[in-house]
Amino acid sequence: MNANSQFGxxxxxxxxxxxxxxxxxxxxxxACCLALGGLAGHLVRNRQVADGTVAWQIGQRGxxxxxxxxxxxxxxxxxxxxxxxxxxxxxxxxxxPLLASLAVIRAAFFALRQTxxxxxxxxxxxxxxFLVWGVVALYIAGLLPDLIAFLESVQxxxxxxxxxxxxxxxxxxxxxxxxxxxxxxxxxxxxxLLAVPGLDSNLRAVFSRLARAGLILLAVLIGLPLVGIDxxxxxxxxxxxxxxxxxGLQKIAANYVSGFIILLDRSxxxxxxxxxxxxxxxxxxxxxxxxxxKGMTGVExxxxxxxxxxxxxxxxxxxxxxxRIALPVQVxxxxxxxxxxxxxVAAATAQExxxxxxxAKAFVTAFADSGVNLEVAFWVEDPEEGTQQLRSDIxxxxxxxxxxxxxxxxxxxREVRVLNQ
Numbered sequence: 421m422n423a424n425s426q427f428g429x430x431x432x433x434x435x436x437x438x439x440x441x442x443x444x445x446x447x448x449x450x451a452c453c454l455a456l457g458g459l460a461g462h463l464v465r466n467r468q469v470a471d472g473t474v475a476w477q478i479g480q481r482g483x484x485x486x487x488x489x490x491x492x493x494x495x496x497x498x499x500x501x502x503x504x505x506x507x508x509x510x511x512x513x514x515x516x517p518l519l520a521s522l523a524v525i526r527a528a529f530f531a532l533r534q535t536x537x538x539x540x541x542x543x544x545x546x547x548x549x550f551l552v553w554g555v556v557a558l559y560i561a562g563l564l565p566d567l568i569a570f571l572e573s574v575q576x577x578x579x580x581x582x583x584x585x586x587x588x589x590x591x592x593x594x595x596x597x598x599x600x601x602x603x604x605x606x607x608x609x610x611x612x613l614l615a616v617p618g619l620d621s622n623l624r625a626v627f628s629r630l631a632r633a634g635l636i637l638l639a640v641l642i643g644l645p646l647v648g649i650d651x652x653x654x655x656x657x658x659x660x661x662x663x664x665x666x667x668g669l670q671k672i673a674a675n676y677v678s679g680f681i682i683l684l685d686r687s688x689x690x691x692x693x694x695x696x697x698x699x700x701x702x703x704x705x706x707x708x709x710x711x712x713x714k715g716m717t718g719v720e721x722x723x724x725x726x727x728x729x730x731x732x733x734x735x736x737x738x739x740x741x742x743x744r745i746a747l748p749v750q751v752x753x754x755x756x757x758x759x760x761x762x763x764x765v766a767a768a769t770a771q772e773x774x775x776x777x778x779x780a781k782a783f784v785t786a787f788a789d790s791g792v793n794l795e796v797a798f799w800v801e802d803p804e805e806g807t808q809q810l811r812s813d814i815x816x817x818x819x820x821x822x823x824x825x826x827x828x829x830x831x832x833x834r835e836v837r838v839l840n841q
Contacts, residue, residue, distance in 0.1 A: 445506075445507045446503070446507065446508070446511040446512055447511065449499050449512065450496065450511060450512060450515055452495075452499075453492050453495035453496045453499060453515075456492070457487075457488045457490075457491040457492030458488055460487050460491040461487040461488030461491065463487075464483055464484050464487040465484045465487070485527070485530045486523055486526055486527060486530075489519050489522040489523035490523055492519050493516065493519040496515050496516060497516065499512065500512040500516075521555075528600075568586055571584065571585040571586035571589065572584050572585070572586045572587075595639065595640055598640070598642060599636060599639050599640075601639065602632070602635035602636050602639040603632065603635070603636070605635055606631050606632035606635050606636075609628060609631045629680075629708060671724075671726065675708075675709045675710065675724050675725045676708045676725075678724075678725035678726045678728065678729040679706065679707060679708035679709060679710075679725040681725075682706060682711070682725055682728060682729065683706060687733075687738070688703055688706065688728060688733065688735065689703065690703055690704070690705070690706065691703060691737070691804070692735055692736070692738065693735075693736040693804045694733050694734060694735045694736065695733070695734040696713075696727060696728060696731055696732075696733045696734070697727070699715070699721040700713070700715060701713035701715035701716070701719075701720070702804050708725075709724070709725060710722045710723060710724050710725060711723050711725060736803050737803070737804070741801050741802070741803070742775065742799050742800065743800060743803045744798070744799050745797070745798055745799070745800060745807055746795050746796070747764075747795065747796050747811060747814060747815065747818075748785070748794070748795050749764055749793075749794045749795070749796065749818060749829075750788065750790070750791040750792065750794065750829060750830060751791055751792050751794060751829060751830070752790075752791045752792075752827075752828040752829070752830040753792060753830075755791075755792070755828065756825075756827070757784065757792060759825060760794060760822070760827050761782035761784075762782075763818065763821040763822065763825060763827070764782050764796040764818050765780050765782050765796060766817075766821065767814050767818045767821055768780040768796050769798075770817060771813055771814060771817075773800050773802060773805070774798045774799070774800060774810075775798070775799040775800060775801060780796060780798035780799075781796070781798075782794060782795065782797075783795045783796075789832070790830040790831065790832050791829075791830035796814070796818075
């Protein structure tokens, strides 16, 4: 007896059971199994995830998702042969594939949530659940073999490889499953790399991305032959696809290559304060296509990696985080320059962020039209904190010091003489 006739007979027997009072025993047993499964799921969900390895914690969270359907499924499988001694169990037989499909849905999306995140996942989960339940419904109704036969009947060839819709569907499903496994393994490798002490953050990013790329390629190379698709079939599209990628994705490919160069040579690291062109900020993220610079105003600039490789980049924290800052000051002619220079040095030295070594120094830079130009130079070791507030505090201290000492800060003046004609 094939699956079609078996499930057709199951539906007929279930319809007969629903017209008899004995079906209440099946309903009662099924309700008890579902209630005990719900209780088990509630108890497992309320348990706190115990500390341990990453795999152990993931296993505990997965058990919380699967506790209800698996417990209910096991109880139904145990209760069905026991109840079969006295009553028919067609309702319990129907519940088995439904609970099993629910467990499959929850397991699949638990694996997805370990790899991806975002609002799109909830919508995709509903669509996937609808697909799985639809397949289960077709299987129970006995229509699934006919659907598979129809998909197999739609045949065509690509090169020398005969294909049909069912084979393509199997290939897509197998590759997607292999990709999920590959991405999950890649996430586990990345978590292990993050736990390695002393490993540079750039090297962690390089190794994790190379591992994911290699695992994805391996998943495709393994998944397609599993369903009987010859990989040489893809060579039919390889030439045209390669030409299209070569012309249309030059910039993107250059950015990806540049991203790996930046990560490998470690010329730019997370946390570095850099300037490139008109953009200046702290490196907050390095991807394979672009680098994120977070400016002092909070605005983030996405700089293509190709720009960072082909342009001059000023890295204020490449080998030494200390930077020199110079503040210009002008005093009136006739002022005591020695006193003025000591006051501006004292104003800079009084700030906590200004380093004592090397010490702050003052210079006479020019004799301008309206006064004498001075400059105070000092060093800080935390430029990522910004310098605007520090400049303001030093200027305010200079102003107060000049006021107390009677030193004038000049402003532009013009002397007009009227000559007798």
